[in-house]
Amino acid sequence: MTGLLYLIPAALFLGGVGLVAFVWSLRSGQYDDLEGAAWRILQDDDKPRP
């Protein structure tokens, strides 16, 4: 029973981290170009940008 005292906050905290991470990724525009992102990973432009 005492385990609940820290297990429940821990579960909520981890869930919260996921939520915050998602909202951050949304705000930083990672969902703006779903199609382009899927292709970029296949492109062989490993040369560093000048």
Place this chain on the structure above:
Amino acid sequence: MPLPCCTIDGEYFQPFKLEGTDAERWMSAAGPGLTRIEFLVPQANRPSAMPAIENGLLKFAGVTSARVNLTGRRVAVIFREGAFEPQVLIDGLASLGYMARPFDPRETGLSKDDREGSRLLKALAVSGFAAGNVMLLSVAVWSGAEAATRDLFHWLSAMIALPAVAYAGRPFFYSAVNALRLGRVNMDVPISLGVLLASFMSLFETINGEVHAYFDASVTLLFFLLAGRYLDHLMRARARSAIAQLVSLSSEGATVIDAGGSRRFVAARDLKAGMMIAAAAGDRLPADGRIIAGISDMDRSLLTGESAPETVKSGSLVHAGELNLTGPLTIVVTAAGNDTFLSELVRLMAAAEQDQSRYIRIADRLARFYSPAVHTLAAVTLIGWLVLGHGWHDALMAAVAVLIITCPCALGLAVPAVQVVASGRLFRSGIMIKDGAALEKLSAVDTVVFDKTGTLTRGEPELVSPLAVSTGTLALAAGLAQHSRHPLSQALVREVTRRGLIPAEVSDVTEHPGFGLSGMYQGEQLRLGNRAWCGAEEAGEDKGLLEFAFRCGARAPAFFHFEDALRADTATTINDLKRLGLAVHLLSGDREQAVRRAADALEIGTAVARATPQAKLAYVDALSKAGRKVLMVGDGINDAPALAAGYTSMAPAAASDIGRTAAETVFMGESMSAVTTAISISRAAQAIAKQNFALALGYNVLAVPLAMAGYVSPLVAAAAMSSSSIIVIANALRLGVGKTPTPASATVARRVKAADAGLRNAA
């Protein structure tokens, strides 16, 4: 005459001119000393465009970042302030082969779409978070937590679920309130009612320390429903952004000659009657007018469907949307803005759209009887339990259970999931659908009416004869033709290049608009143009072909015949459509003979020639009145009213702006098979959507009696809801299985193959 700098798929275009527009409004600051500008690049539709554009732009000194958004077909460029004029970037993109125009999200409503999308995603994330955590606590309750522990868990659930419902439920609450205010009932009414009642009932139970709380049901419901809502949004946003861009590339303006002789650029909407404008060869006219100086050939195919250019001279009337081909013209504007021939067509179009009875989507049709039925069942349950002598509390609980179990969760997912999968498949084959309604309508069509010029044909002539003319003659003619942008000249040059010949070096080439070209080659005069120009007799019979005569020195003239070539696989497409049980008609504004030729070649029985825009509209209307569901396929300005009048409509991406706007579906690429693909995928989608409805309703038929009898515990509700939603989604995904051949997928296949080979070699 200078040739334009750039081509796309062999078609010339003029780069967008920033000059005269308010350049400041496109640009925004992006950090100290940096400016950000965004361009629309409709041709950036292949993955290979990303490195091509980005690396191409990064070569400009001063550009610090260039990033392509493939979904939105946009490129955002950040450059050092004052390093160059933004026009440099547009010209740079043009020389890479991409038509670009500055992009202002405000003007297309795209930013509104984006905001709505991220609002839905955030709501989805919040409800997902709440659903996960509440479910965790609920599982503990179901597996036997008792007394104080159960109460604690219920309170914790309430603290997570209630704010989440308040936040994530807003899209449904607003929509339900709006519908009720208008005296209507939509799907969101039972959804809102179910979610809110479940939450408050559970709160009441929690306060009283009772056994059953439905917090998990209310948040899980929201999660699934928001997923459906987001999918629906995604589908609309995707097509809208692609189409919005095509539309926003429309004609921009004209060079106005002031009384003093000075020239300035004026946007099309600011042109007034009486202004004098200069139209260079290659310009599309922005307004109706009368020619006061110059002689040229006009390509009126977008307006009339006529494939042969028409010679115009001083005094001729010209219309907005026509393309000036050969010579510079000075035109006095007789009508602009709302008074043009074009706006007359727009009015026709708007009227045609109004006449069409509004299509009601299948989900909304279902909602009409679903919501009342659900509410009646809940009321019956409440009254039934009271009559049977149970208390208010038990009766209310049973009624709420009915509302929860009938909450159209699977129904809400059933159609959006199918349509997203279907539109994704269509999108990959280069077909853009404006919304779900268009997809549903497409599946029901029984008649296809095609326009000819620019739709069945490529809208560009091709040399069909003579194979007898010597290659030397061809090379000489091409030497002249390469100096002109007359469609027949360009066709000649294309043919010569295709045969691997090199056009001869011809000197002193001059273009005589309305007649043809002349030049000198090894001391002999060359002439290319109409029969009179080359001193030949007029032809007796019109065989539906276009013609150029060519004369070298004093020798007898040779004749080149051209035909507006049919698009690739048009014949197969027509056959496939007939096999699908569709009636095919041909409706063109072109000459009788040209239409006859195309109709015979394609074995289309019903063909109408010389149809004006009004006649086309009347034709489609008559078919609709006769009960046919007409798919109108057309591209021109003259097709726009008919496109609007059709049950649904398709246009190639190369169509006129107005044609693309009027059409509900736009397809990229050359192949006509897009029409068959669109119809067969939409039919498959509709079949699966109906299966999904049957599944969702079947689930209700099973679950509702249980709920009414009071056997639905929170555990049963959660299991039933999730499983029905998952079954519906899995069924929708079946549609995505199946090959959709695209250029893109072929590239991937090649890449994968190459990678495989690489691995084998390494091993």
